[in-house]
Amino acid sequence: MITRIGVLGGTFDPVHEGHIYLARKVSQKLKLSRIIFIPTYSPPHKKGIKVTPAKHRYSMLKLAITGNEKFKISDMEIKRKGRSYSVETLRRLRKRYGHKTEFFFITGSDSLRELGKWKALEEILKLCKFVVVERPGFEIKHLPEDISCLKVKAKDISATEIRRRIKTGKILAGMIPDKVGRYIRRNKLYI
Secondary structure (H helix, E strand, C coil): CCEEEEEEEECCCCCCHHHHHHHHHHHHHHCCCEEEEEECCECHHHCCCCCCCHHHHHHHHHHHHCCCCCEEECCHHHHHCCECCHHHHHHHHHHHHCCCEEEEEEEEHHHHHHHHHCCCHHHHHHHCEEEEECECCECCCCCCCCEEEECCCCCCCCHHHHHHHHHHCCCCCCCCCHHHHHHHHHCCCCC
């Protein structure tokens, strides 16, 4: 029997309800056995942008997925340090899980504009099924043949907006899990 695993990588700075909702919906629609959340150590597409230390992003993500038995977290990119490239992560997952595992690499439509800059995209497309979910404000117009689109009514939440709201003292109701909010306050993040 083939195991179907979703791979959801990202900066998760911070993880928010949009990430969790998306993972639940994609898991249902694709009939996945599990989704592995993989926070990046240093995202290659965010050069020159300050990112919260990986230990905090990992801890917040772990809190956010606790209680959902289909959701797992991997620190492989954090342990590897340096720039995180999807192809390297997928190679390691393929080696770990073998060829009886079908991987679904899940990304938002906002990533499509940078797709031409991805390291070893052709190899990525051989290692997994590449699934794009449309994000509000990032309409999918032209999708490469090897990439499929999954229609999920995504929540219009952005980590950038969450960080801005925290800095200005605005309410975050419904944007982040309560446990994550408490972690952010306790560690004085984003202020």
